[in-house]
Amino acid sequence: MTQLPPGRDGAGGREFFASIEAAREAKAIADARARRSRLLRWSAPVVAILALAAVFLFAICIVVLVGERSYAAQSYTSAAGQFGVVRSVNAVETWKPHYNVGTAEYSSGRFFAATQDLGVALTLVPKAPEGEPPGRDECLVRINLSLSYEGLGDEAARATDAAMAISYYQQALDTVAGCGSGGGGGGSEQEQEAADQAEERQEEKQSEQQQEQQGGEGDSDGQGGQEPDEGEQGGEGDQQDGDTGEDEGDNGGQQGEEPTPTPTDGDGDQQGGEGEDGEPSETSTTSEQQQELEQRNQDAQEQREREQQEEGGGGGGQQGW
Secondary structure, three states: OOOOOOOOOHHHHHHHHHHHHHHHHHHHHHHHHHHHHHHHHHHHHHHHHHHHHHHHHHHHHHHHHHHHHHHHOOOHHHHHHHHHHOOOOOOOOOHHHHHHHHHHHHHOOOHHHHHHHHHHHHHHOOOOOOOOOOOHHHHHHHHHHHHHHHHHHHHHHHOOOHHHHHHHHHHHHHHHOOOOOOOOOOOOHHHHHHHHHHHHHHHHHHHHHHHHHHHHHHHHHHHHHHHHHHHHHHHHHHHHHHHHHHHHHHHHHHHOOOOOOOOOOOOHHHHOOEOOOOOEOHHHHHHHHHHHHHHHHHHHHHHHHHHHHHHOOOOOOOOOO
C-alpha cells in the first residue's frame, strides 16, 4: 500500500498526487515547446536557402521563357542577350546557357561569336566514354558548332579567300563527324539526318573552293607563260606598223589625200589591244582574266545563296532550353 504523507487523510493524498501529475505535464509541455523552438532555429537557414533556390530557379525559368519567345519571334539578338543572363549563374546544366546563346548568335548571322559560345558548350557538355559515339546532347552542340564554322566558310568564300574557306569547311566537317547516321551518334533520326546533310553540303562547298583555288592558280600560271609571246607579238606589231605607215605615207603622197589606215593584227590603234608603240596591252589582258574570275566567283556565290535559301539556312538552330 502507498503510504500517505503524515498528517493528511485520504482526500489530501489524492490532491497531492494530482499536483505532482500536473507539474509533470507542465514540464513535458515546456520541454516540447523548447524542442520545437530549437528545431525551428536550426532549420530556419535551410528553409531560407531552399526558398531562395526556389525563387532563383523560378527567375531562371522566366528568363529562359522570355528568351525562347524572342527566338521564336526571330529576335535572335534579343534572345542571345536574354540567354546570356543565366550563362554564368546556371550551376545545374552549365553547358545549356552557352549552347542557347551560341545558337541564337548563329541564327542572327554572328558566326564567329557563335563558335566561341558553342565551343565553351562543347567543353562542358557530358561526353560519351572513350571509344563510343557521342551522345545526343554532345551532338546537338556539335551540329550547331559545325554550322557556325560553315557560316564562316561561306563568308570567306564570298570574300574570294578560298584557302580560308577550305579551312573553315574542314573544321565544320571535323566537328560534326560521328553524329550522322553512319557514325552512330546519339539523337533522333531527324538530328542524324541534319548531321548527314551538313556533312554533304560542307564537302560540296569545300570541293568547289578547291576547284576555284586550282583554277585561280592555273590562270596565274597561264598569264605568266603568255608574257614572252605577247612581247614577241608586240615586236612584230611594231614592224608591221612601221611598214604600214611607210606604205600609207606613199599612198597619201601619190593621191594628195590623208591616208586611210588599214587594220592589221599589229596595229594597236585600230585593234584597241596595244599601246602607243604597237605592243599588246598587258593591262587589257589581265583585266579580261580578272573579269572572267570575278564572273565565275559571282556565279558560284549566287548558286550557294540559292542553295542556302532552298535548304532554309542549313537545317540547324535547335535549342536546349
